[in-house]
Amino acid sequence: MMKRLLHAFALLPLILGTAACATQTANPETAAATEPSAPAIAQLPEDADPALWVLKDEDTTIYMFGTVHILKPGMTWFDEAVKDAFDKSDELVIEMIEPDATKMVQIINDIAIDKSGTSLRDKLAPEDRANYEAALARLNLPPASFDPLDPWFASVSISLIPLMSNGYDVNSGVEKDLKAQAEMRNMKIIGLETPEQQLGFFDNLPEEVQIGFLNFTISTLDDVPAGMENMVAQWANANVDALAELMNAGLEDKILYDTLLADRNATWAEWVEQRMEQPGTLFMAVGAGHLAGESSLQQKLKAKGLKVKRLKY
Known part of the structure; x- marks a missing residue:
């Protein structure tokens, strides 16, 4: 169980976008009828060229690269303009620097394990509980598997299982590859958030929102x-507008939207604005959903008078 939780922790920035994508890809005909503007299903290209941006002044350059936190092994994306920008950089900036396993377990125990004495299943309405237990049975998991967890962390953990069963590997994420490259080059690595902060974004959501998130996860699990697949393909094809629709479609609840996207982008924009006052070249890699849509990091920076340019390659 704890190994699964540790894997799930690494996917916190990803999971809502993945679930949101599922609702628009499970049945393209139905999706077309109910979501006329939903992006078409993309095909994974032989040569992935994800979108890349740059913000610069006389002595400071910040490259901004949208990432996918989990991929199938063997996908090539670290080349051409992306590699060139990374090679020019002195520092790597990512969402969070993962602590070691011992520290991770302590953080999970402190934050993600429910302390109320009420099991997860007992928090669910009868019909939702039946759907939840049926989903666990399909995954060959005992019904009590996630009883000690808060609802949001159960959602993250459960969502990971079908991805890994379909060839995705938590060790093949973009950040892990970039971090390995940076360590080989003795680059400075900066985390925009702490592990406690990332867990806290979810853990501080009202319990009814967490339960709604869990129910949504269960209802879309098969998809x-x-x-x-569609999200990765849109990312690889640099279809930024389509990616924004997919990754942010599950955030209709304003609390979720503000907590997981808009407010974080606003905080990061403050960080970028301050960092532009210091010389240097940085490669900033954050979840692709943060660099797409009307509340994107670029839009937050634009409101501050800082112009981010899309690099074509």
Whole structure:
């Protein structure tokens, strides 16, 4: 169980976008009828060229690269303009620097394990509980598997299972590859958020929102792999507008939207604005959903008078 939780922790920035994608890819005909503007299903290209941006002044350059936190092994994306920008950089900036396993377990125990004495299943309405237990049975998991967890962390953990069953590997994420490259080059690595902060974004959501998130995860679980395939393909093809629709479609609840996307982008924009006052070249890699849509990091920076340019390659 704890190994699964540790894997799930690494996917916190990803999971809502993945579930949201599933709702728009499970049945293209139905989706077309109910979501006329939903992007078409993308095909994974032989040569992935994800979108890349740059913000610069006389002595400071910040490259901004949208990432996918989990991929299938063997996908090539670290080349051409992306590699060139990374090679020019002195520092790597990512969402969070993962602590070691011992520290991770302590953080999970402190934050993600429910302390109320009420099991997860007992928090669910009868019909939702039946659907939840049926989903666990399909995954060959005992019904009590996630009883000690808060609802949001159960959602993250459960969503990971069909992805791994379909060939995705938590060790093949973009950040892990970039971090390995940076360590080989003795680059400075900066985390925009702490592990406690990332867990806290979810853990501080009202319990009814967490339960709604869990119910949504269960209802779309069978479609998660197809949704992920589409999201990765849109990312690889640099279809930024389509990616924004997919990754942010599950955030209709204002609390979720503000907590997981808009507010974080606003905080990061403050960080970027301050960092532009210091010389240097940085490669900033954050979840692709943060660099797409009307509340994107670029839009937050634009409101501050800082112009981010899309690099064509």
